[in-house]
Amino acid sequence: MDFQDCFELNQLYANYASAVSSGEWELWPEFFTDDCIYRLQPRENYERGFPLATLSFESKGMLKDRVYGIRETLFHDPYYQRNVTGAPVIRKAEAGRYECEANYAVFRTKLSELSSVFNVGRYIDVVVRTEQGLKFASRLVIYDSEMIPNSVIYPI
Structure with missing residues (x-):
């Protein structure tokens, strides 16, 4: 490498964090290949090999549907979300394909409240080179806590 x-x-990691912190949700699916996997899963389920996930999408089209849902159909108290991502650790590198891991923390700020830690964990990713540059073929978002407050509206 x-x-x-x-x-x-x-x-790629820095731009992803910036995009999901910006509120411009239409940017989010463009970080992925067409036949991608995006899964938000508690650490316990991941480590035990259980398939149950909080969110699970299996294509870029499903990510776009989620963006539509965020914009048009989901009703919730508005809040800002700030994603902070550590530098990716490259676990395996092959020609045009990288297996990576990075820690993340997500902070949430409701309009009339102090910022709080919303979610922390790690990304386990497969990144591939495409004609458009590097894209996520798979992003497993493994969060540390078994519980998350309320619901997850925005991408992590």
């Missing part, structure tokens, strides 16, 4: 690949991989 050369410097350019490392730089592009770090940019």
Whole structure:
């Protein structure tokens, strides 16, 4: 793996965190391949091999449907979300394919309240090189707590 690949991989993670913190949800699906996997799952279920997940999407089209739901059909108290992501650790690198892991923390700020920690955990990713650059083929969002407050509206 050369410097350019490392730089592009770090940019992918930084740009993803920026996009999901911006509230411009239409940007989110564009970080993924068409036949991607995105799964939000508690750590206990992941480590035990249980398939139960809080959210599970199996294509870019499903991610776009989620964006539509956020914009048009879900009703909730508005809040801001700020994602902070650590530098990705590259577990395996092959030609145009990278298996990576990175820690994350998500902070939530409701309009009339102090910011609070909403969710923390790690991303377990498969990143592939496409004609459009690096994209997530698979993103497992493994959160540490067995409980999450209320519901998850926005992507993590």
